[in-house]
Ligand SMILES: Nc1ncnc2c1ncn2[C@@H]1O[C@H](COP(=O)(O)OP(=O)(O)O)[C@@H](O)[C@H]1O
């Protein structure tokens with residue numbers, strides 16, 4: 001048995017009366033590409049921070065590659081690379097200085113070959129001697145990724161790495177992260193872009209109010225929930241909601257089915273209820289739908 | 299597949315590299331802006347010296363025959379050293395906390411002891427640079443003896459370490475720059491000003507002499523001055539004891555804060 005890349009057991013964390021994590025259990029295997037999804041405030045960043053030792057949990061155990069993040073923090077941290085959600089940087093240094101310093105913190109000297117490789121992979125070579133202050137937001141984001149990789153951590157956690165990042169950079173970043181995963185790195189990712197999670201992640205956990213409310217392979221989640229759907233834009237959303245629909249946004253209400261045969265009945269009932277259907281769409285299963293359903297169901 | 303998983307060789311790294319890097323980074327941080335962090339305080343102290351010497355030199359002597367300006371120089375050196383040692387760790391930490399880049403030193407496998415040592419030693423070094431600067435620039439103005447260099451160095455290093463520790467405490471405790479300024483204005487500045495930088499406490503009324511004796515800064519400056527003149531208000535051994543005791547207590551408090559992760563690992 002190989003140790004899991006990440007093991008999280010009964011982890012709790014409260015901020016005053018607010019329960020940010022209400023007993024989270026999660027095990028992520030080596031080499032997985034894992035998605036951690038959930039609405040804002042679900043506790044994703046808190047969980048990642050606890051894993052990285054930035055937040056002390058009230059209870060529970062967290063391990064990285066079998067190393068307890070509190071008792072054996074040195075080995076846990078050596079095995080973990082974290083790309084933080086916030087776009088933070090040190091304005092005193094150039095990109096290369098920063099990466100050398102970050103290597104040093106991990107006990108590594110003479111890391112320039114690897115630093116050059118990371119810089120090239122992230123298209124940062126031309127910026128190596130630029131001061132951090134002078135970089136654009138997207139460039140700073142890439143430096144954050146580079147900083148997380150200086151010590152070649154087997155486990156890499158990215159907390160919303162593509163928030164506010166343009167499409168081109170997003171594509172490039174995902175290509176790079178995919179390659180890291182192919183090379184054997186375990187990847188854990190949080191994102192708001194559910195299509196991205198759907199195409200990238202082999203397994204997904206959904207977090208809501210500090211609890212894991214769904215945990216399965218991406219394929220199973222897509223199969224298990226909302227096989228097909230009907231979205232209608234109605235004049236009387238209340239009437240449609242009373243028939244078991246789920247409000248999506250802007251007057252759109254969604255119904256989920258196992259087969260398209262049920263569509264006719266629903267339309268008939270909507271007519272009877274006087275919901276006033278103005279537009280409609282039929283949907284194939286996708287992660288966004290699963291997400292919405294899971295979040296409403298629990 | 300599994301043999302391609304990157305392996306971390308536990309314990310393969312050279313010892314102390316993490317600590318040395320953090321120290322190097324903290325020194326580089328002030329050195330890159332040494333115009334503000336070293337030159338400016340030296341200039342400040344020299345202005346003090348020029349003004350006071352012009353006004354007071356002919357009228358005041360201390361310890362019998364020592365000219366006031368000569369007496370003043372070690373006080374100014376120490377005051378600059380202490381203030382800059384405090385400024386270094388406190389401003390570095392609060393800036394890192396406010397900008398959020400503190401996480402870059404919290405994510406790596408650095409122990410809280412390494413963290414403490416790096417910040418305090420960097421503070422001592424900045425204090426020593428500034429203190430040395432003030433001393434060198436003062437030399438043309440005064441005839442300064444250097445009776446016991448080892449006493450001078452001991453008090454300089456310990457004073458810097460005490461203020462560096464206070465800076466770590468203040469930098470971690472403060473959430474905003476004005477809280478840090480309050481710490482500086484209501485604690486550090488009064489303690490420094492009332493410590494005998496500008497006078498020998500023997501010239502003070504009894505009450506103020508007694509007050510000075512509960513101010514640890516008084517012992518730092520008095521002991522430091524002893525190293526120059528071989529004369530002081532109290533025995534240098536007493537000063538050494540007080541200053542050493544203060545350092546041990548502050549180091550213990552700071553280390554306990556860091557070990558608990560107070561405010562840094564909430
Ligand atoms: N330092 C903190 N102090 C108080 N509340 C916090 C703190 N950090 C996070 N929270 C709260 O904990 C909850 C979870 O936050 P977070 O982990 O950032 O969620 P997510 O990353 O999923 O958006 C939120 O309600 C947030 O307001």
Ligand SMILES: [Mg+2]
Pocket residue numbers: 044045046085159
């Ligand atoms: Mg978050």
